[in-house]
Structures are given as structure tokens and as C-alpha cells.
Amino acid sequence: MDVLTNRTLFVFLLTAVGLIALPHSSHLPGPLVIFFFVMLIWRFIGIWYPRRLPGKILLYGLTFTGLALLYQQHLGWLGRDPGTSLFMTALSLKLMEVKRQRDIYLIAYLAFIVAASQFLYEQSMFMAVYIVFVCSVLLAAMVMINSRQANIKASLKKAMTILMQALPLTLIIFVFFPRVEAPRWLLFEDPNRAMTGLKDSMEPGSISDLGLSDELAFRVKFTGNIPPVASLYWRGPVFSYTDGKRWSQGRHQETGMKPSVPEFSGDVYRYTLLMEPQDKPWVYALDMPTGFSDELFQNADYQMLTRKAPDKRSEYQLTSSLYYNTGLLQEDEWVRNTQIPGAVSPKIRHLITALQSGTQLTEQLVGNIMRHFREEGFSYTLIPPLMETNPIETFLFETRTGFCSHYAAAFVYLMRAAKVPARVVTGYQGGTLNEVGGFLEIRQADAHAWAEVWIKGRGWVRFDPTAAVAPERIDQTSYFQQQFGDELAHLVPRRNLQGSFEWLKTTRELWRSLDYSWQRWVINYHSANQLKFLASLGISGLNKMIYWLIAGIVVFTAVLSGYLLRQRQKQKPKDxxxxxxxxxxxxxxxxxxxxxxxxxxxxxxxxxxxxxxxxxxxxxxxxxxxxxxxxxxxxxxxxxxxxxxxxxxxxxxxxxxxxxxxxxxx
Incomplete structure (x- = not known):
């Protein structure tokens, strides 16, 4: 078989290359993706019409065009996106120049690199299965070239056999080979890469941007019982300073102040939290954390932060208690959490006077504000109207409709106007239970804002004013159906499928459970987890790790060699x-x-x-x-x-x- 003229081989090879490049179309610049697939289609046409392929002069022009697109789209040569685009462009140009058999080998090698680069963008189990599949197709093309037989079925079978024979050795190397973490200065960071999630400041309505996002934020697996859904508040940034519209953490977070140690009571919940990559070093612990691993620490507002790189998926061990007392309030904390920009308007002052009437305890004032939200025509919506000026007063007296951030901001402002320390807390509320894997999935749609009020003898106490207006916020499905109808209810991650759709729910949960295990035990198998796992097997220290690695490779090689020799003797054709x-x-x-x-x-x-x-x-x-x-x-x-x-x-x-x-x- 002449590999340079065999149409079956080229169709098979180009199909494999197209499948490998396909996932990159979702994250690389459009002009480069179009350039690649135009070249690929051109090469397909050249299988049947070789004279349509570009000559030397035109090939030089195409090369210049590809390099110009690379520079124009990325304005540089180093980094994840420029590097991947460079290999994609080189692969597309090499497709147009196949004169010798070694050119086909070079195309295959470039395609393998492009396939591996996909893991720089996505490391899900689905993507791993897909990449293994397309690499199997590419390997089958290599088998076809070397066997000089255009038998697709036999080549695919041979490729799968090779992969299965390599699998045990891959597992041995994966488990025992020392994992060295690259220093951060050696990594090519992409400052323009966008990540969704909570921000370090809040404006009324800002969290509503996440309300329809099904993107995963983190996953939690409890050891033992799971707390009630109404108690699942995952603590994030705490905002004490406001300019009347925007809420932020304030300068006290920059001083490195440590929080006072709360007094805990009641049950303690132990859990493993798997954070998705993000651009902030925030870890959303169940409110309130009682213990945590060494790589975590708390700021002055009891928010958990990590010393690890936040742009990598990380796992943490924590314990939390739902009942706590944070104790006394320092003078600077009192000043900071009663701060109001300017004077309180007459309307709000009149409202506060009415709400304080007959109250002696802070809890009574909180109850009156909650009753005001519930009985005075306030409503909950994911599409609040714009409030450019005086957003608090506009919300309280005009629109009376908003998202959780509107209610939290207005509630805290009213408490401060009454000279009661209060602050806004953002994070996530609730979660979706995966019954197959027994873990919770918290998505961006679960982003939430609530309030904390300091009460004498109890410390900081959580109050959720949104619950006074929309208690169905806990059941997102019913709320979405009320607001948008059934046509958009499918966007809610906590949808309760019944009847004939139960199998779909089970299948979805099974897949997500497998992906959770994949992320924990494969993707998150870094040096620390490797040492813990090997220590549980009685293998401690670098020397023992290397000994076990060498022994495993030797034993596997001996077993595989013996098996292959025996199979060769059995399969030796009788002449x-x-x-x-x-x-x-x-x-x-x-x-x-x-x-x-x-x-x-x-x-x-x-x-x-x-x-x-x-x-x-x-x-x-x-x-x-x-x-x-x-x-x-x-x-x-x-x-x-x-x-x-x-x-x-x-x-x-x-x-x-x-x-x-x-x-x-x-």
C-alpha cells in the first residue's frame, strides 16, 4: 500500500485530526479556528483533487497569514492560548504539505500535542474519555500506515489493544511517580481569563447576574448526617463599608486582624470541600467553621481563605457548627459596622422611628423589619429595575422589588440607621444533593446575600431578609416556574424530576458522581494527596516511593513480555x-x-x-x-x-x- 496515495488512510487521518481540534473551537479565537478548519477542508478536497492543493508560493502566503493571525489575536507568543493556537496553526499548515511518509508522522505527533493541550482548558471525565477516543483513532491511523493495510476495523482493534496493554503501566506511574509542583513563576498565567463567581464588592442586583448560571462553584461531601437545607449557608466575603450604593470589605481586612474565637455548641459537622478554580482565594465554609486544614486561615470577619493557588481545583477538610457565639464587639468593629454615608434621609428616619416603636430588644426590631418586608408589598425577582441614584431609598419606597442583595443591603442599612451594628454577608445558600454519590453540588445559581446583626450576649447572628419575602427561595424550582414558566425552569439545577423522568435524574446524578470521584482522585492527585495515599499503604518517603515504582514497572514488564511471547507462539501461523x-x-x-x-x-x-x-x-x-x-x-x-x-x-x-x-x- 502506498501511504501517500491511499485515500482511505488520508480520510481516516484527517477525520482524527478534525475530531482532536473540535473542542478547541470553544475557547480559541474565532479567526484561528476558521483558518484551521478551512485548511482541513481544503486538504480533504485534495484527496480527490491533488491539483487543487497549494503550490510553494501560495503555501508561503498561507504560512504568513497564519502567523499574522496568531500575533493579531494574542499579541504575543507565550502562554496557554498562544501556545495552543501555535500548534493548531502549525498542524493545519503541515496538512497542506505531505510529500513523504515522515510528513504523516509529523502530522500525527502535532495532533497528539493538540489533543493533550485540551486538558489545559478542561479536565472533566467526559473530556478525558473523548480525548482517549480520538487519540485511539489517531493511533489506528498510525497502525494503518505501518501495517500498509487499509483495514480500518483491524487497525482500530490493534490500537485499542495497544492502549489496554499500556494502561497498567500508566496506572503504576500515575500512583507512584513523584509529583513535583511547578513554581508559580514558571507557569504562564492568563490574566484575561474570565471566571464567574462572587466579587469583592456588591451593588444591589449584582448577585442576580449569577442567578441563572448552572456553573459549578464547589462540591461538599459530609461525613455522617447532612444539615437541613435551610441551614446550609456557605460563608464568603463580608461587607462592612458602603458609600450608599456599593458595599465592600473595608480596609480592616488589609491589616491581617485575626477574629475572636467563637464559642460553639450543638452538633459538629465534618466534611470535605472540593473547590472549583476561581480568581479569588476564598473557601466557602459552612457557617461557622470550627476547624480546618493547615492551608486555610480566617480573616477578621470569619471568612475562610486559602494559601493555595485559587485558579486550581483544591480539596479541603473542615468542620463546622451551626450554633455559635462570637462574643463581644470591639470599639472599632462597632464604628465600622454602624457606618452610614452622610445623613439618613427623612423618609428612612421616619420609617425607622415607626419600626422602633415599642421595641426594647434588637430581636424585636429585626422582627419588625422582616414583617415590613413581608406585609408591605415587597417582591422577589431576578430581573430588578435599575436604581442608579439612592438605591436603598428607591428600593424601600418606590420599586419594592429586588434580588437577595437588595434585601440584604436595605436590611443592614435600616439596622445601622437604628444604631445597631450590622453587615452584609455574601456566599452561597443550599445545594443539590447527589443521591448516588452522597455529596452536595453548589452552583453559581445558589449565590446569595444575607445579613448579620450583632446582638448583646449572642454576638453576630445571621438573619436572611430574603426569606421573609420569598421563603420559596430554598425551592428554586417553584420560584422559577412562578417567575418565568416551565420553559425556563429547566435551567434550575435543583429541578425535581418525577415519573418517567426519574431515570434521567438518576443517570445525571450517576454521571456527576463519577465526575466528582474523577476530580477528587485523579485530577486532584497532587503531591500532598499522593503522600497521604501512599502513607495509608505503608509507603513513606521518597526512596520507598521510587523503589515501589521501579518494582512495579519491572514486574509489569516481565508479565506483559511473557504474555506477548506466549500469545505469539499460540498465534504463530502453521505453514x-x-x-x-x-x-x-x-x-x-x-x-x-x-x-x-x-x-x-x-x-x-x-x-x-x-x-x-x-x-x-x-x-x-x-x-x-x-x-x-x-x-x-x-x-x-x-x-x-x-x-x-x-x-x-x-x-x-x-x-x-x-x-x-x-x-x-x-
Missing amino acids: KALQLYARFCKKMTARGLVIRAGEGPQDFAGRINLVFPELAGPVDRITGLFIRYRYGKAPTKEDLSLLKAAISELRIKKGCSAKAKSRFNF
């Missing part, structure tokens, strides 16, 4: 012509003539004819039939039958031509 010729040689051995090592059939026949001239005719016939069947261009079964008959009919009398044999000293 019937050789078997028949061996019978012929055995007959001659019985009469004193043994074929010599390296002696060909014709030389052996000549020696036989000298000793037994009377057998010259039958021996020449046997030799001719054997050579024609085994080495001829068109052997037939009839030749094999004639050879078998000629050998069976050969008869050698005992003692014949003994004189001749003695004379020639055979």
Missing part, C-alpha cells in the same frame, strides 16, 4: 507447505541424508540426486511444488494437494545406491 516439506526431509533422514543448516531446497535436492539418482524425478517434482507454493506469486490449493500427494508417493528402498553414497561420502 502447511513447511509441514509437508518437513515430512519429506524426515524420510530422507531415515535413509541417511540430513538437510544441513542454511541449505536451501534446491541445494538439498541436488545432493539427494547424487546419492539417489533413481529418485531425481520425484525429488525435483517435490522441490518445485514446494518452492512454487511457498514463494510463488500466485500459489493455489491445488499445488499444496499435489505436493502432499508427491511426498506420500515417495518410496526409498533400503540400501539403494549405497556405493554412490559411500563414494561421495555423504
Whole structure:
């Protein structure tokens, strides 16, 4: 088979290249993706119309165009996106220049690199399965080239066999090979890469941008019972400073102040939290954390932060208690959490006076504000109206409709206007239970804002004003159906599928459970987790790790080699012509003539004819039939039958031509 002219091979190879490049179309610049697939389609056309392929001058022009697009789209050469685009462009240009078999090898090698680069963008189990599949197709193309047979089915089978044979060795290396973390300065960071999630400031309505996002924020697996859904508040940034519209953390977070240690009571919940990559070092612990791993620490507002790189998926061990008392409030905390920009407007002052009427305890004032939200025509919506000026007053007296951030901001402002310390807390509320894997999925749609009020004798106490207006916020499905109808309810991650759709829910949860295990045990298998896992097996220290690695490789190589040798012996084809010729040689051995090592059939026949001239005719016939069947261009079964008959009919009398044999000293 001429690999350079075989259409089946080229169609197979180009299909594999197209499948490998396809996932990159979602994150690389559009002009570069279009350039690549135009070149790929052009090469497909060239399979049937070789004259349509570009000549040398046009190829130079295409190369210049590709390089210009690279520079124009990325304004540089280093980094994840520029590097991937460079390999994609080089691959597309190389497709147009295939003159030798080694060019096909180069295309395959570039395609393997492009396939591996996909893991720089997505590391899900689905993507891993997809990349293994397309690499199997590419490997099958390589098998087809080397075997010089255009048999797609046999090549795919051979490629899968090679991959299965390599799998055990891959597992051994994955488990035992020392994992070295690259220093951050060595990594090419992409400052323009966008990540969704909560921000370090809040304006009324800002969290509503995440309300329809199904993107995963983090996953939690509890050891033991899971707290009630209404208690699942995952603490994030705390905002104490406001300019009347925007809420932020304030300068006290920059001083490195440590929080006072709360007093905890009630049950303690232990859980493993798997954070998705983000652009902030925030870890959303269940409010309030009582213990956490060494790589975590708390700021002055009890928010958890990590010392790890936040743009990587990370796992943390934490414990939390739902009942706590944060204790006394320092003077600077009092000032910070009663701060209001400017003077309180007459409308708000009049409202506060009415709400404080007859109250002596802070809890009573909180109850009155909650009752005001519930009974005075306030409503909950994901599409609040714009409030450019005086957003608090506009919300309280005009629009009376908003998202959780509107209610939290207005509630805190009213408490501060009444000289009660209060602050806004953002994070996530609730979560979707995966019944198959037994873990919670918290998505961006679960982003939430609530309030904390300092109460004497109790410390900081959480209040959720949104619950006063929309208690169904806990059941997102019913709320979405009320707001948008069934046509948009499918966007809610906590949808409760019933009846005939139960199998779909189970299948979805099974897949997400597998992906959760994949992320924890494969993607998150970094150096620290490796040391913990090997220590549980009694393997501690770098030396033992290397010994086990070498031993595993040696044992696997020995077992695989023995298996392959045994299979080769079993699968060794039986040559019937050789078997028949061996019978012929055995007959001659019985009469004193043994074929010599390296002696060909014709030389052996000549020696036989000298000793037994009377057998010259039958021996020449046997030799001719054997050579024609085994080495001829068109052997037939009839030749094999004639050879078998000629050998069976050969008869050698005992003692014949003994004189001749003695004379020639055979």
C-alpha cells in the first residue's frame, strides 16, 4: 500500500485530526479556528483533487497569514492560548504539505500535542474519555500506515489493544511517580481569563447576574448526617463599608486582624470541600467553621481563605457548627459596622422611628423589619429595575422589588440607621444533593446575600431578609416556574424530576458522581494527596516511593513480555507447505541424508540426486511444488494437494545406491 496515495488512510487521518481540534473551537479565537478548519477542508478536497492543493508560493502566503493571525489575536507568543493556537496553526499548515511518509508522522505527533493541550482548558471525565477516543483513532491511523493495510476495523482493534496493554503501566506511574509542583513563576498565567463567581464588592442586583448560571462553584461531601437545607449557608466575603450604593470589605481586612474565637455548641459537622478554580482565594465554609486544614486561615470577619493557588481545583477538610457565639464587639468593629454615608434621609428616619416603636430588644426590631418586608408589598425577582441614584431609598419606597442583595443591603442599612451594628454577608445558600454519590453540588445559581446583626450576649447572628419575602427561595424550582414558566425552569439545577423522568435524574446524578470521584482522585492527585495515599499503604518517603515504582514497572514488564511471547507462539501461523516439506526431509533422514543448516531446497535436492539418482524425478517434482507454493506469486490449493500427494508417493528402498553414497561420502 502506498501511504501517500491511499485515500482511505488520508480520510481516516484527517477525520482524527478534525475530531482532536473540535473542542478547541470553544475557547480559541474565532479567526484561528476558521483558518484551521478551512485548511482541513481544503486538504480533504485534495484527496480527490491533488491539483487543487497549494503550490510553494501560495503555501508561503498561507504560512504568513497564519502567523499574522496568531500575533493579531494574542499579541504575543507565550502562554496557554498562544501556545495552543501555535500548534493548531502549525498542524493545519503541515496538512497542506505531505510529500513523504515522515510528513504523516509529523502530522500525527502535532495532533497528539493538540489533543493533550485540551486538558489545559478542561479536565472533566467526559473530556478525558473523548480525548482517549480520538487519540485511539489517531493511533489506528498510525497502525494503518505501518501495517500498509487499509483495514480500518483491524487497525482500530490493534490500537485499542495497544492502549489496554499500556494502561497498567500508566496506572503504576500515575500512583507512584513523584509529583513535583511547578513554581508559580514558571507557569504562564492568563490574566484575561474570565471566571464567574462572587466579587469583592456588591451593588444591589449584582448577585442576580449569577442567578441563572448552572456553573459549578464547589462540591461538599459530609461525613455522617447532612444539615437541613435551610441551614446550609456557605460563608464568603463580608461587607462592612458602603458609600450608599456599593458595599465592600473595608480596609480592616488589609491589616491581617485575626477574629475572636467563637464559642460553639450543638452538633459538629465534618466534611470535605472540593473547590472549583476561581480568581479569588476564598473557601466557602459552612457557617461557622470550627476547624480546618493547615492551608486555610480566617480573616477578621470569619471568612475562610486559602494559601493555595485559587485558579486550581483544591480539596479541603473542615468542620463546622451551626450554633455559635462570637462574643463581644470591639470599639472599632462597632464604628465600622454602624457606618452610614452622610445623613439618613427623612423618609428612612421616619420609617425607622415607626419600626422602633415599642421595641426594647434588637430581636424585636429585626422582627419588625422582616414583617415590613413581608406585609408591605415587597417582591422577589431576578430581573430588578435599575436604581442608579439612592438605591436603598428607591428600593424601600418606590420599586419594592429586588434580588437577595437588595434585601440584604436595605436590611443592614435600616439596622445601622437604628444604631445597631450590622453587615452584609455574601456566599452561597443550599445545594443539590447527589443521591448516588452522597455529596452536595453548589452552583453559581445558589449565590446569595444575607445579613448579620450583632446582638448583646449572642454576638453576630445571621438573619436572611430574603426569606421573609420569598421563603420559596430554598425551592428554586417553584420560584422559577412562578417567575418565568416551565420553559425556563429547566435551567434550575435543583429541578425535581418525577415519573418517567426519574431515570434521567438518576443517570445525571450517576454521571456527576463519577465526575466528582474523577476530580477528587485523579485530577486532584497532587503531591500532598499522593503522600497521604501512599502513607495509608505503608509507603513513606521518597526512596520507598521510587523503589515501589521501579518494582512495579519491572514486574509489569516481565508479565506483559511473557504474555506477548506466549500469545505469539499460540498465534504463530502453521505453514502447511513447511509441514509437508518437513515430512519429506524426515524420510530422507531415515535413509541417511540430513538437510544441513542454511541449505536451501534446491541445494538439498541436488545432493539427494547424487546419492539417489533413481529418485531425481520425484525429488525435483517435490522441490518445485514446494518452492512454487511457498514463494510463488500466485500459489493455489491445488499445488499444496499435489505436493502432499508427491511426498506420500515417495518410496526409498533400503540400501539403494549405497556405493554412490559411500563414494561421495555423504
